[in-house]
Amino acid sequence: MVTSKFRDAATARQLADKIRKLMPKKGIVKICHVCGTHEWTITHYGLRELLPSNIEVIAGPGCPVCIVPASEVDEAVALALEGVVITCFGDVLRVPGSRMSLLDARAEGAEVKVVYSVKDAVDMAKKEKRKKFVFFAVGFETTAPSTAIEILNGVPENLSFLVSHRLIPPAMKVLAEMKDMNLNGFIAPGHVSTVIGLEPYKVFPQDYGIPTVIAGFEPLDVLFGVYLILKQISENKPRLENEYSRVVKPEGNVKAKKVMEKAFKVADGSWRGIGTIPSSKFTLLPNYTDFDAHVKYNVKIEHGADLQHGCKCDLVIIGKIKPTQCPLFMKKCTPQKPVGACMVSNEGTCRIWARATSH
Numbered sequence: 001m002v003t004s005k006f007r008d009a010a011t012a013r014q015l016a017d018k019i020r021k022l023m024p025k026k027g028i029v030k031i032c033h034v035c036g037t038h039e040w041t042i043t044h045y046g047l048r049e050l051l052p053s054n055i056e057v058i059a060g061p062g063c064p065v066c067i068v069p070a071s072e073v074d075e076a077v078a079l080a081l082e083g084v085v086i087t088c089f090g091d092v093l094r095v096p097g098s099r100m101s102l103l104d105a106r107a108e109g110a111e112v113k114v115v116y117s118v119k120d121a122v123d124m125a126k127k128e129k130r131k132k133f134v135f136f137a138v139g140f141e142t143t144a145p146s147t148a149i150e151i152l153n154g155v156p157e158n159l160s161f162l163v164s165h166r167l168i169p170p171a172m173k174v175l176a177e178m179k180d181m182n183l184n185g186f187i188a189p190g191h192v193s194t195v196i197g198l199e200p201y202k203v204f205p206q207d208y209g210i211p212t213v214i215a216g217f218e219p220l221d222v223l224f225g226v227y228l229i230l231k232q233i234s235e236n237k238p239r240l241e242n243e244y245s246r247v248v249k250p251e252g253n254v255k256a257k258k259v260m261e262k263a264f265k266v267a268d269g270s271w272r273g274i275g276t277i278p279s280s281k282f283t284l285l286p287n288y289t290d291f292d293a294h295v296k297y298n299v300k301i302e303h304g305a306d307l308q309h310g311c312k313c314d315l316v317i318i319g320k321i322k323p324t325q326c327p328l329f330m331k332k333c334t335p336q337k338p339v340g341a342c343m344v345s346n347e348g349t350c351r352i353w354a355r356a357t358s359h
């Protein structure tokens with residue numbers, strides 16, 4: 001089996017020994033990843049326990065659903081309650097808005113439909129021409145191309161898009177610039193990197209002196225990523241390395257990047273719990289204004305409430321605290337009844353930790 005060689009326990013222990021030997025004599029090494037799947041691998045396989053206690057591997061804003069600001073959920077909810085059919089991926093359904101989620105709106109009689117692809121939303125709109133449809137497009141650079149392709153291919157007039165796609169490298173910049181974060185390394189996300197390639201990460205070693213390694217999702221990928229970061233630290237030579245070269249090409253996916261360029265422009269975007277990040281969001285280019293739900297329906301949301309009372313998602317999203325440090329974790333906030341966005345999706349840090357503690 002292809003994956004088994006990347007899960008070999010003996011090799012994992014050998015790698016952990018090599019990492020231990022490279023550890024600096026003093027202080028903590030803080031490594032941040034920005035991908036829900038990396039967090040799953042690290043938690044599921046107990047990689048933190050395998051590493052020396054003075055390595056901290058923290059989860060940054062790598063869950064696309066968690067970082068959608070409440071104001072954008074509110075916009076989708078407002079449209080749903082006005083009679084527009086909202087289509088979205090399943091994990092978007094329960095993301096909290098200021099007052100309610102799309103699931104709550106559905107309970108109040110709104111039409112909210114889960115789709116498995118953007119094409120499903122296109123087909124639904126074609127079938128029911130008298131209804132107005134909106135696809136709530138959430139996701140990072142990995143899912144943005146599929147939204148872009150449908151728009152470029154032409155969609156029915158009764159379908160428009162609430163584009164909430166975000167870009168990962170600008171969020172990494174925010175973390176790199178946070179004075180009290182003191183990051184010593186980045187594990188860059190494998191999936192996003194298959195699309196964007198290596199170039200957008202070069203800034204981290206070059207301008208911020210932070211060793212950066214693109215890593216795959218198997219346990220040995222992550223451990224080898226940590227090893228490469230430690231090696232860079234020990235040599236005092238921060239650079240960008242691609243541990244996931246079996247999948248990630250230096251140039252990324254050229255076709256997907258072209259498709260995104262044709263449909264989107266980059267704008268400043270609000271991230272839940274973080275605030276506005278410059279050049280971090282895709283919006284539709286003027287040629288596609290007719291399919292832009294923001295423009296078409298002009299719903300005004302003055303101010304979204306990202307955090308419910310007691311919720312610490314703002315700190316979990318940037319890796320400042322662990323989910324277990326939130327007073328609501330597994331008390332008021334559970335996978336069955338999530339309070340915060342980080343407990344909703346399988347890529348959310350709180351949800352991943354909740355699953356691990358329940359086994």
Ligand code: SF4
Nearest residue numbers: 313326333340343350
């Ligand atoms: S446990 Fe719930 S409320 Fe607390 S940070 Fe996580 S998602 Fe937010």
